[in-house]
Amino acid sequence: MRTLKAEPLTPDAFAPFGDVIEASADARQISINYGNTTRFHDLAQLALTADGGKAGVSIFRSSPLDGPITVKVMEYHPKSSQAFVPLSGRPYLVVVAPKGPFDASKMRAFLAGPGQGVNYHAGTWHHFSLALEDVSDFLVIDRIADDDNCVEHELSADEQRVVSF
Known part of the structure; x- marks a missing residue:
């Protein structure tokens, strides 16, 4: 199994995927x-x-996965962005890959601090959500509609990665 460090x-490192929301x-x-x-305006x-x-404004309550954390599924939203702002004062993991056909070799992982939110751009x-230390709440701002706006991809054994942090 390959490792994803x-x-x-940081805003510059995350820019290809979305926005970092922080003061x-x-x-x-x-x-x-x-x-x-x-x-702190228009983040x-x-x-x-x-x-x-x-x-829509919602709260997602996420439970940590048993370690080591293995990435087995990825998703995207073709019609909208999706913003996550932590409410529980704990760090969490963010795993992303660029828009377009899924390519496991282009996945990146980020360790987000308790004062950093993320906004994933559409696609x-x-x-x-990958809570780390304990059950964690996230304020989520996303699109509410009656249609399907979530595409999931289950990773093959060759695509799966273990995240180290």
């Missing part, structure tokens, strides 16, 4: 509420309304 989650010094900052609040390129979809292959 998790790298730190960083690089974000546009706007003082609001009479100077009592700093708004993700959301795409949620294709084919009559609407924005980006990704693994479901």
Whole structure:
């Protein structure tokens, strides 16, 4: 089995797959509420309304997988982005691959800090939420509609990867 080494989650490294959502010094900052609040402005390129979809806000509660973590399935959403913002104050793993036909050799893993969310661009292959230390909640902003917007790919034995971090 091949190993996929998790790298730190940075905006530059993650740019081919989506946006990093975090209150960083690089974000546009706007003082609001009479100077009592700093708004870290417009952190993700959301795409949620294709084919009559609407924005939805949900909470996903994810349980950690038994280790070692083996990537066995990937998915993408052809009609929308999907944003995950951690609520439980714990790190988590992000596994992605570029848009287009699935290619296991192009998978990348990122170790996200507790203050970092991600927004997967439409068509980006990704693994479901990978909580690490304990059951973790994520605020999820995605497309709500009555049609199918999720394509899954079960990885063959040759495509599967063990994530190290």
